[in-house]
Amino acid sequence: MPKSPAPPSAPTADTVRRLVASLLKEGQGPGDPAGADGRPGPDVRPVGEAAAGGGHFTWWVGTRHVLRLAPDRAAAVRLRRELRLRDLVRAQLPVAVPAGVAHGEWAPGLTYTLDTVVPGGTAEEHDVSAVGEADLAGLLTGLREVPARQAETLGVPQVAPRSLEALRRMAVQTAGRLGDADEFDPAGLQQFPPRAAVQLAVQPGSAVLVHHGLTGDHLVVRADGRVRGVLDWTDAVLGDPAEDIAGLAVAVGSPAAVRAATLAGYGARPCLRGLWLARCDTLLRLAAALDGKDEGPLPALRLQLGRAWEAILLERVTELRSDSDHDAADTDADQP
Incomplete structure (x- = not known):
């Protein structure tokens, strides 16, 4: 039987910066300063590693956005489902749920979502x-x-x-x-x-x-x-x-x-x-x-x-x- 493709390694700051630069298009905005290393594009900082059993890689993008990347296909399914579920629950809740700015694949079959930060x-x-x-x-x-x-x-x-x-x-x-x-x-x-x-x-x-x-x-x-x-x-x-x-x-x-x-x-x-x-x-x-x-x-x-x-x-x-x-x-x- 053919082997399943190995999951990609954790994304690097350069990978994340290239991805969000193409998504935000505006380049640097007031809430998205240049990277701390002086490279062009928004400052990106990891929030945490993917949890065992299929969490996600999470990165701060400037001060206004957060990027989550699925580490495996099971997590990708949940991330895609979450986008639809948030739209369903938003009207029922008195508290905010994250709003998506963009979503797609950061590696074959692996989903990402770029969301606005809920302040607090x-x-x-x-x-x-x-x-x-x-x-x-x-x-x-x-x-x-x-x-x-x-x-x-x-x-x-x-x-x-x-x-x-x-x-x-x-x-x-x-x-x-x-x-x-x-x-x-x-x-x-x-x-x-x-x-x-x-x-x-x-x-x-x-x-x-x-x-x-x-x-x-x-x-x-x-x-x-x-x-x-x-x-x-x-x-x-x-x-x-x-x-x-x-x-x-x-x-x-x-x-x-x-x-x-x-x-x-x-x-x-x-x-x-x-x-x-x-x-x-x-x-x-x-x-x-x-x-x-x-x-x-x-x-x-x-x-x-x-x-x-x-x-x-x-x-x-x-x-x-x-x-x-x-x-x-x-x-x-x-x-x-």
Whole structure:
């Protein structure tokens, strides 16, 4: 059988500069000064390397644009799908999504997108204010209102919900090892007995459009705490809304995430499911990093663990039942 072509090496600054110079056409503009090395064309700086499993190479282009290049064909498919999905969700959301300036192929079969920068910092740099929590609530509401059938026609995949029972079992095993390493108190998982994991199973018919990557780096947050944009829609799926609640718990803390989800109309069950997805996930990620199986920086992973394990009153006052979670406890009391 013929071998698949080897993926190209990471793009160099010269490769990126030549590409964007042909796209911007204007040459140097007020937001695109000459390169720091004195060469003509916009200044280009790498943001990060492609993530394992098909992320993308990301470069700042001057001060007004960002360029993303797919490192493999699977990532190229997601990048092309993202362009169409952003147009679909833009009208539903109260926060900005990146606007494309140009797209095409930077190598055979490998897509690039040149987008305008959404101004602001990140949730890693700025705390989200109470008004910012309302912005997050609008984000979750807007995602739920995106027509699933339209998203499916764009190629957004349907993903089955994860088993919280299986995730809990792995977290219990991991918590013991982290306890031995003085990284975590395993007693915290006593709040989450096996029957709770069963009760927090996904209810039928609850699938919605899920961003599936609401990390602190993907939330554009201003210094005043308002959430003004959401980046990187390449991992979006149709699935469990608790996954986005979990992402917010890790990015901005469990109390803020649950308050935002409650404002968006989610009851106790999806809120608590998201909370425990986040808590179990952060335990497993930290353990993997300590074992050398994850390249995530330990300080950041410890910070994320702390955010996910912030206490909320909802988990203390809610008694889950097997029926649907009607109004499920007044969650305006989600204070730590």
